[in-house]
Amino acid sequence: MSRERNGGTPLAERTSAAKGLADRLRRVGQRVTPQRLVILGTLSPGAHLSADDVFARVETHLPGVNRSTVYRTLELFGDLGLISVTDLGGGARVFELIDEPHHHLICHRCGAILELDDALVDPLRVAIRARYGFVPAVDHLALFGFCAACATATNG
Amino acid sequence: MSRERNGGTPLAERTSAAKGLADRLRRVGQRVTPQRLVILGTLSPGAHLSADDVFARVETHLPGVNRSTVYRTLELFGDLGLISVTDLGGGARVFELIDEPHHHLICHRCGAILELDDALVDPLRVAIRARYGFVPAVDHLALFGFCAACATATNG
DNA sequence: CCGATAGATGCAAACTATCGCATCTGCATG
DNA sequence: CATGCAGATGCGATAGTTTGCATCTATCGG
Numbered sequence: 001m002s003r004e005r006n007g008g009t010p011l012a013e014r015t016s017a018a019k020g021l022a023d024r025l026r027r028v029g030q031r032v033t034p035q036r037l038v039i040l041g042t043l044s045p046g047a048h049l050s051a052d053d054v055f056a057r058v059e060t061h062l063p064g065v066n067r068s069t070v071y072r073t074l075e076l077f078g079d080l081g082l083i084s085v086t087d088l089g090g091g092a093r094v095f096e097l098i099d100e101p102h103h104h105l106i107c108h109r110c111g112a113i114l115e116l117d118d119a120l121v122d123p124l125r126v127a128i129r130a131r132y133g134f135v136p137a138v139d140h141l142a143l144f145g146f147c148a149a150c151a152t153a154t155n156g
Numbered sequence: 157m158s159r160e161r162n163g164g165t166p167l168a169e170r171t172s173a174a175k176g177l178a179d180r181l182r183r184v185g186q187r188v189t190p191q192r193l194v195i196l197g198t199l200s201p202g203a204h205l206s207a208d209d210v211f212a213r214v215e216t217h218l219p220g221v222n223r224s225t226v227y228r229t230l231e232l233f234g235d236l237g238l239i240s241v242t243d244l245g246g247g248a249r250v251f252e253l254i255d256e257p258h259h260h261l262i263c264h265r266c267g268a269i270l271e272l273d274d275a276l277v278d279p280l281r282v283a284i285r286a287r288y289g290f291v292p293a294v295d296h297l298a299l300f301g302f303c304a305a306c307a308t309a310t311n312g
Numbered sequence: 313c314c315g316a317t318a319g320a321t322g323c324a325a326a327c328t329a330t331c332g333c334a335t336c337t338g339c340a341t342g
Numbered sequence: 343c344a345t346g347c348a349g350a351t352g353c354g355a356t357a358g359t360t361t362g363c364a365t366c367t368a369t370c371g372g
Binding site for chain 4: 315316318320321323324325327328329332333335336339341
């Protein structure tokens with residue numbers, strides 16, 4: 001806390017969130033750049049942001065940032081398991097900081113979106129890991145199908 | 157087999173596959189068009205075709221067909237549960253005629269694709285139906301995560 | 313603190329997907 | 343078989359996403 005020089009960390013990693021990200025990126029051999037810090041800063045758990053939403057917010061803090069950078073960074077964060085990337089069927093994919101896993105059931109017919117309890121998904125996660133050794137990152141699943149009302153309407 | 161006149165069916169629904177589709181479309185109040193029959197004809201179980209693949213094949217049989225029609229028709233078939241629509245992470249979504257449900261595990265790190273036994277997925281399907289009355293159409297799931305090798309490499 | 317360099321960013325173009333609207337057509341009806 | 347119309351298609355425009363390449367920079371070694 002006392003004799004930490006600015007030169008110690010190449011960038012302004014003052015907030016704890018940014019510092020946490022910076023450390024995490026370095027740990028996996030990724031570079032820490034202003035763009036990456038700001039992009040992560042725009043995301044939060046519970047907020048479904050499109051790539052364009054993220055771009056708009058990032059631009060206010062970092063004018064001149066490029067759309068490609070936003071897309072590439074979001075994909076990187078997705079691969080690193082920092083954020084979830086989900087197609088809810090609304091045209092653009094949504095990005096969200098991962099906190100508690102949560103999922104959605106989306107009706108093909110009426111478009112209704114229900115929440116799906118992660119407790120129902122967890123056994124699948126466990127089974128996959130046990131059977132294949134594959135560690136699934138299912139933090140934000142979107143399953144399509146028919147809601148109770150539409151299923152009845154379609155069959156009957 | 158004997159006294160069936162051509163006028164009985166508005167289009168060339170000679171093959172059994174096409175006839176089956178035609179019947180199925182009519183049953184749910186959808187029209188039977190040449191485009192729809194040809195587009196379905198290009199799909200098969202086990203083949204992962206992109207929209208562009210489908211378009212290219214359809215074009216040889218039906219010159220002048222439009223990309224939009226292919227996209228719209230593929231979406232329709234998806235909603236009808238005839239085909240599966242899956243993002244395997246390769247840039248474009250893939251379409252496939254539904255036969256036996258099958259799923260994929262895709263490694264975020266090395267890109268490896270493993271098959272996932274539907275028997276592991278079925279309990280989730282059942283649980284969702286029991287809890288919410290929602291009937292999920294999970295015929296071709298793509299779950300991202302880390303394969304055994306990469307999971308080890310990442311943690312250790 | 314400086315120079316070297318692997319890797320990130322900016323930029324433009326290409327690719328993937330969707331949408332609005334005018335026209336055309338399957339098919340139900342008479 | 344002729345007619346009407348809801349709905350499908352073609353077309354162009356636009357939105358959403360990815361990619362190749364030149365330039366720039368975070369990080370490492372001296």
